[in-house]
Amino acid sequence: MRKGFLASVAGLLLGTSWAVAQVSPVPAGDGVHLAPVASGEGFAAGMPDHKADSLFWADMDYLQWWIKDSQTPPLVSAGPPATRAIPARGASVLFGGSDIHNEERMGGRFTVGRWLVEDDLFGMEASYLFLASRSVHFGTGATDDPGSPAIGRPFFNLNRALPDAAPVAFPGVLSGRVDVNLSSRLQGAEVNGVANLCCNSGFRLDLLGGFRWLQLQEGLGIGESLTTDPALGGAHLVVNDQFDAKNDYYGAQLGLRADWRLDRWTLRGVGKLALGGTDERVRIDGTTLVAIPGALPVLARGGLLALPTNIGGYKREEFAVVPEFGINVGYQVTHYLRAYAGYTFLYCSSVARPGDQIDTGIDVSRVPVTLASPTPAGPARPAAIFKDTDFWAQGLNFGLEFSF
Numbered sequence: 001m002r003k004g005f006l007a008s009v010a011g012l013l014l015g016t017s018w019a020v021a022q023v024s025p026v027p028a029g030d031g032v033h034l035a036p037v038a039s040g041e042g043f044a045a046g047m048p049d050h051k052a053d054s055l056f057w058a059d060m061d062y063l064q065w066w067i068k069d070s071q072t073p074p075l076v077s078a079g080p081p082a083t084r085a086i087p088a089r090g091a092s093v094l095f096g097g098s099d100i101h102n103e104e105r106m107g108g109r110f111t112v113g114r115w116l117v118e119d120d121l122f123g124m125e126a127s128y129l130f131l132a133s134r135s136v137h138f139g140t141g142a143t144d145d146p147g148s149p150a151i152g153r154p155f156f157n158l159n160r161a162l163p164d165a166a167p168v169a170f171p172g173v174l175s176g177r178v179d180v181n182l183s184s185r186l187q188g189a190e191v192n193g194v195a196n197l198c199c200n201s202g203f204r205l206d207l208l209g210g211f212r213w214l215q216l217q218e219g220l221g222i223g224e225s226l227t228t229d230p231a232l233g234g235a236h237l238v239v240n241d242q243f244d245a246k247n248d249y250y251g252a253q254l255g256l257r258a259d260w261r262l263d264r265w266t267l268r269g270v271g272k273l274a275l276g277g278t279d280e281r282v283r284i285d286g287t288t289l290v291a292i293p294g295a296l297p298v299l300a301r302g303g304l305l306a307l308p309t310n311i312g313g314y315k316r317e318e319f320a321v322v323p324e325f326g327i328n329v330g331y332q333v334t335h336y337l338r339a340y341a342g343y344t345f346l347y348c349s350s351v352a353r354p355g356d357q358i359d360t361g362i363d364v365s366r367v368p369v370t371l372a373s374p375t376p377a378g379p380a381r382p383a384a385i386f387k388d389t390d391f392w393a394q395g396l397n398f399g400l401e402f403s404f
Contacts, residue, residue: 054336054403056114057125063107065131065344065395067184069099072355074154075222076140076178081171085152088163093154095138095180100355102184107131109397113194123194131393133185141177142169144229153178153222153304155360158381166304166367168224176226181219182355186393188214190253202262208255212274214322214346216247216391220354222305237369238289241303243354244282247391251276251322266330266338274322280352281315282386288368300368305358307366309380318388320350330401338401345394356387 072095079091087093113125142148152165168176192210199205224239255272286306291297302308328342359382364370366380 054115056112057401057403058113059109059111059127059399059401061109061111061129061397061399063109063129063131063344063395063397064104065107065393066104067102067131067186067393068391069101070136070182070184070218070220070353070355071389072096072100072182072220073358073360075180076138076151076168077154077165078140078142078149078151081150083150084170085150085154085165085167086163087154087165091150091152091165094140096355100136100182102136102182103134104395105131105134107186109399120199121196124192125194126189126191128187128189130187131185133183135181135183137179137181139177139179142175144169144171144173144175146171148175151176151178153224155304155362157364158361158378159364159375164364168226172229173232174226174228176224178222178224181221181223184216184218186214186216188212188249192253192255194257202260204259204261206257208253208257208270208272210253212249212251212253212272212276212322214247214249214348216348216351217245218354219244220358222303234293236291239287239303239369241286241306243284243306243357245352245354245357246281246283247348247351248279249274249276249320249322249348249351250279251320253322255324264332266328266332266340268328268330268340268342270324270326270328272324274324276320276322277317278320278348278350278388279315279317280350280386280388281313282352282354282357282384283313284311284357284384286311290369302366302368304362304367305360305382307362307382309363309366310359310382310384312384314384314386316386318350320348322346322348326397328397328399336403338403339399340401341396341398343395344397345392347390347392349390350388351391352386352388353391356389357385359383359385 074093075096076094077085077091083089083091085091109129111127115123148171151168154165157164168178190212192208195207197205220243222241226237228235251274253274257270260267284306286303288300324346326344328340330338330340361381365376
């Protein structure tokens with residue numbers, strides 16, 4: 001309640017009491033007895049109206065969110081030996097080539113705020129959110145025994161101008177295993193000023209304005225462990241390709257937060273829009289370790305999709321917008337504690353993701369270990385293509401708000 005309103009009510013009550021006392025004086029010696037208020041009665045009327053009567057507030061949220069699926073080209077395939085694990089010849093794609101579901105993930109969001117002037121007209125608040133790192137893993141392998149399937153890693157052979165596949169396992173030649181690991185982590189923070197635009201007993205509207213930071217880190221690793229048939233020397237190879245992407249968004253934002261109140265129940269809607277830029281960084285690396293019986297292991301730079309032609313670090317900045325929308329339904333448990341649950345949608349218009357950085361066109365002459373020595377083909381590939389896309393995260397939140 002506003003102080004002016006309280007003063008008016010107090011004056012009215014005092015005036016009324018004085019008038020009643022003049023009409024019906026209380027006999028000397030008699031006390032005035034007030035009936036006790038039952039627990040819970042009049043509680044809603046004394047509730048803080050969107051943190052009114054409080055100087056600080058703190059929110060703690062548990063998040064159960066999902067993020068946008070990842071995209072990669074076909075990374076692992078398998079089929080009968082006659083197909084040589086090449087999808088164009090009838091082999092099946094086991095991983096990649098379509099949306100990769102990133103699974104739901106847990107997280108948290110923490111907000112603290114303070115009113116800076118009387119009557120809750122202006123304040124400041126800061127917030128931090130994170131989604132815990134989670135990985136999607138795929139692995140498969142086969143022996144070189146007769147009847148085993150052919151397993152491979154698809155690519156486009158620039159030297160032959162035909163679809164091809166690097167063997168992982170093939171009967172009578174090679175036994176091996178390939179593993180793909182896709183990880184991601186999201187976090188962010190914001191600092192906002194809070195200015196009240198209007199307020200009454202059942203509604204409040206606040207203007208938000210400040211700064212936002214958002215970070216998305218993802219990694220895509222592809223590893224092979226191969227052993228040639230003993231009749232072919234029994235050599236052991238370990239091949240690794242790694243694609244990492246890190247995005248840092250910085251922007252200024254404005255927003256509105258509206259609260260509707262009915263007794264102990266509250267409905268809150270929040271909308272924010274940030275304008276700024278994303279600092280996109282991509283790092284590509286690859287190695288091949290060859291261990292031949294009776295000789296020292298040899299480590300070469302480059303795997304299959306990550307070769308000296310695209311290995312390295314790359315960065316650029318892109319303009320991006322980040323809107324966020326949320327709605328919560330809350331219940332005032334006590335004068336200082338509110339429990340709530342809701343839904344949030346967060347979007348970023350430009351990020352770099354690791355699967356989009358893969359160039360599947362390969363000059364086989366640049367691969368550290370090949371079964372032949374082809375003539376180099378045209379431009380140096382695979383290349384660093386640096387492709388960006390949009391990104392979203394959304395989900396449910398369950399939280400507590402403390403006002404004091």
